[in-house]
Amino acid sequence: MQVFKAFIISARKFFPVNLMYFVIFCVIAFAASSSSTDSEQSSFRTVSLEIGFMDQDGTSASRALCDYLKTLHTLTPLAYDEEALLDGLFYRTIDYILILPDGFEARLLSGTDENLYETVQIPGVYSSAFIDEQIDSFLKAAKLCLAGGLSPKDAFSRTSSALAESANQVQIMEFDDDSQTDSAMTAIFYFYQFLAYVIISIILTGLTPILSIFQEENLAKRTSCSSMSLFQRNLQLAFGSIFYCLAAWLLFIITSGIFYGEAIFSEKGLLCIVNSFLLLPLGVSISLIIACFAPSGNIITMINNIVTLGMSFLCGIFIPQQMLGESVLAFSKYLPLYWYVKNNDLISGFGSEPFTWPAYWKHLGILMFYGIAIFTVALVVSKYKSSRKRA
C-alpha cells in the first residue's frame, strides 16, 4: 500500500486549497439550487407571465383590458426607462411590455383596427405570442359586443364577464400521486442536478494535480523500476482517489443534510444520493486520464473547465434536458452525465418519463459502465505511455 500511503500524504498538502474549492463549489451548488426554484414556481395552471404596462390612455377601455390581464398575469406599471425595460426583457424578468397609447378607447370605438396598442417583446417566442393572443381575444370580444349594440361601458364589462365565465375549463388528470413534488424536494432535486457539475469539478480540480505528481517523469520512472506492476500502482492510485472523492462527496451530502434537513433522506432523496455516488468512479477515471498526460498546472485547469463546463451544458445540468435540441441530445447520449441527469429527472419527475425501477437501474448501470470504461481507457493510456517511453 505504499503508493496509497504516499497519495494520502500528498493529498494532505493540498488540503487548504481543496478546502477552498469545497467552499466555493458549495456556494455554487446551493446558490444554483435555490435560484432555480425561485425562478419559475408556477403553481397556477395557466402560465402567469410578467407584463410591464404603461396606460397612457387611462379610459375605461384601457382599464378594462388591464384588469382582465391582471386576472391572468402579474402586471407591473412601468415608467418609461428604456434601460430598465431592455434589461428586464433581455434577462426575461419581464416577458412583455404593453403600451396603451393615448386615444386607445377612441380608436377602439371608432373601429380602427390597426396600431391599437404597442408592445415591446422578443420576437417569435411563445410567451409573447400567448399574451398577444389573449389581448386580441379581449379586443375581438369587445368589438363583438360593440357591434352587437352594447354601450361602450356595458360592452367592456360584458366582455370581461364572458371571458371570466369561459375561463377555467381545464380539468387536471392525476396519474400518479408520486409525480407531485413539493418545493422542498424541488430544491433538493436542483441541488443534485448541480451536484454533478460540482462533484466532477472538485474531483478534477482537486485530484488531478495530486495524481499528476505520480505521473511526473522521474517519479514515474522510479516507481516503474520497483517490483510493483503498473496495474497494482494504478489500482492503488485509484483507491487513494476514491478515498479522496468519498470524503468530498460525504462532505457535500452532510452539508446538504444540514441545509435541507431530513427531506434529503426521504426515499427520493436516497435515490438521488445513490445516483450521485456513481459520479465518483466517473470523476476519478476522468481525472486519471487527464493526469496521464501530466500537464502543467494551468493546462490542467483549462482542460478541467472544458470537460466540466462543456459536459454540463451539453448534458442538461445548466439548461434542462427538455430544452436542448434533439440533435444535441442525440450527441449527449454518449456523454456519461447525460444519464446522471436523466436519472435525476426520472426521480424528480422533471422529465417526461414517469419513474420506473428498471429505468432507474438502467441509468445507474450506464453511469457505472462509463466509470469502468473510462478507467480502463486510463489504464491503457498509462500503459501505452510507459511502453512508449521504453521504446
Next chain:
Amino acid sequence: MSKPVIQIENLVKRYKDFIALDHFNMEINEGEIFGLLGPNGSGKTTTINCLLSLLSFDKGTIQVFGQTIRPDSYDLKRQIGIVMQNVAVFDTLTVYENVDYFCGLYVKDKKTRRNYVEEAISFVELEQFQKFYPKKLSGGLLRRLNIACGIAHKPKLIILDEPTVAVDPQSRNKILEGIIDLNKKGATIIYTSHYMEEVEQICTRISIMDDGKNIAVGTSDELKQMIKKSEKIKIEIPVLSEEDLKNLRLLPHVLHADYQNCQLNIQCSGGRHNLVRILEYLQTRSLSFDRVYSELPTLNDVFLEMTGKELRDNA
C-alpha cells in the same frame, strides 16, 4: 597591498530559532580566489545571499567594494557576477538566448553584448549547443550554461556557489581551469564547494565554515599546519614484533602506530625527516619491508578534523 573587495563583520542571521550565521567575519582581497568551505547547512549560501542583499540579516555589516550593498545599489551589482547553486535559466530560451538575456540585464550596448555573449559561450565551450534548449543539455552542459549566464558581462567579482555539483570530472576540470583563467584576467572570485580537491586546487585562500562560524582561514598550507597530524606513513612488513612496534612508538614526532595484516601504519605530527628516521630504525633492526607509502595531509583531513566526522545533513 591589495584592497579588500568584500568585508563582512559580525554578521548574524537567524531563521526563527535557528542561527544560520553567528558573528561571521570574512575579508576578501582583490585578485584572490577565495574558497568558502563547509559542510551542508554551515551557512555558505546564506552568507552569499546576504552579500547580494537578497536576505535581510540581524546584525553586522557587509561592504562590497567599500560600499554597503542595498537592493537598489545597481552600480555595485553591475560589477558582480553570480553563478547560483540552483540552475536558474529559462527552459523556453535557447542557450544563446539565455546568455543574451542575462547579459542584457547588465550590458545595454548591443554590439558589446554580442561580443560578450559569444565570448562567454566559447569560454564554457558551448558553441555547438547555441541553438539547444536547456532541457536537451546534459547535467554538465547545463552547469556550464549556468556559469556562462553568470559571467558573460565580465564582472569584477564573481561568486560561484557550488558550480560543480553533479558534474563529471572532465567538465569539472574545464570549469576549474576556466575559473583560474577568469582570475588571471583580473576577477576576484568567491568559490563555495564541499569538494576539497577542487578548493585545494584553485583557491588562493580558504575559509572553513561550520555552524555559521568561520573556524579557520588561510592558504591551503597554512590550514594544514593548523592540525596535529601531518604525515601518514604505511609500510608493508611481513613480520614485526610487539617490541619493535613499541620502539617505533617512542620515536620523536610519532603520534600513533599500529600493525595489522602485515601493514605498519604510523601517524606523525609535524617535523621533518620522519620517514627517514623510521626507515633507519627498520634497517638497524634488519627488518625487511616491501612497499612504503607516505601521505601528506590533505585538506580533507583538515576539514574532517576541524568539523568533526559525524554526518551533517540535519540542518
Next chain:
Amino acid sequence: MFIHEFKYELIRVLRQKDELFWVLLFPIILGTMFYVAFGNLNNATENFHTIPAAVCVEAAAKDKSFEAVLDILSDETDTPLLELTYTDWDDAVELLKENSVRGIFKIGESVTLHCVSNENANAVTLALEQSILETILQEYLTYADLITEIAQTSPDKLPEAISKMESSVSYKKELSLTPGNMDSIIQYYFNLIAMACLFTSFAGAYIAMHHQANLSPLGARKCISPNSKFCSVAAQLLSCLLTQFVCVAVTILYLYFVLKIDFGTSFPMILFTSFIGCILGVSFGFFIGSIGRISETAKNGIMISASLLCCFLSGLMLGNMRMIIESFCPLINDLNPAVLISDSFLTLNIYGVTERYGANLFALLLFSAIFTVFGCLMIRRKTYASL
C-alpha cells in the same frame, strides 16, 4: 532594458507552445460547445412549434362547430398551431399519460379540456402549451356565448358582429428599442469571453512569481541584476497582456466569423472591451502572484476559484443568476469583474456606447490599477527574511 525584457518575455510565451495552445483552444472549444448546446434552445423552448392534442368526440356531442374551429387551427399550411389525433377516451388518456399529447379536448354535452398537472418548475414549456390550448377553448366559448346573446337580443346586428369576428387584422404595433441582439443566449458568450479574460490571470501570476527571490531561483537571479524591478515588471506585463489579448481576440474572431454569433455591436468595440478585460485579468493574476509566501498551487487555486465564482455569479452557468443577485444585493454585481466585463458587452449590444459602458470600463481599469499598484508594492525591491 524595457525592450530587452519585452522581447524575451514575448519569446518565452510564444515558445511555450502547449500552454499557448490550451489558452487559445480552451475558450474556442467551450464556445463551440455552447453553440451546439444553444443551437436549438430557442426552437425547443420559446419558438413556435405545433402542439399535439387529442380530440375525443362523444356520442352525446351536440356542438359540431368546435370541431370545425379545431380543424381550421390544425389545417394551416405553414405551421399549424395544433396537431390533432381523433381517438376514443381511453386511448386519449393513454397518450396523455405518455406525454405524446399535451391535452385532450373532450367534446360531449359541453367541451372540456383535460391536461396533466404542470406544477413542476421545469415544465414551463408544457404549461405554456397547455395555456394555449386553454386559450383556444376559452375564446371559442366566449364568442359562442356572446354571439348567442347577440342573436337573442338584437339579431339584426348579428351579421356585422360575425364579420368583426372573421376579420383577422392585427391590432398591435411592435416597437423595438434597440438594434442590438435581444436573444438572451448571447450573454452566455459574453460570460465566456469574460472567463477567458479572467483566465489571463495565470500569465500575470507567472510574472510576479518570477520576480521574487523567495519564490523561484530565476526570481533570485533577477533580483541581483542591476536593474529596476519596476521597469522589468512593466515590460513583462505589457508583453504578457499583448499575447493574452491576442489569444482572447482569436476566440472572439472565431465566435464572430466562424460561429457567426451576433454580438449586436461593432467588432472593434468588442475587441477593445475584451482588451480592457485582459488588463483586469493580468493585473489580478499579478496581484495574486505577488502575495508573499503562498505556494504556487495555492495561488493557482485562488485564481481558479475566484474566476469560476465570479463567472458563476455573473451567469456563465445559470443565465438568470446575475439578475437574481441584482435584485437582492446589487453591490456584488458592481464589484464582480466578470459582471463588469460581460455587462460592458451587453451594454454595447443593447444601448451602444453609453455612460453605463463608460462606468463599467472605468471600474475595470480602477480595479486593474489597484491590483497592479498593490502587486508592485509587494514585489518591490527588498531583502527577504528567508529564501
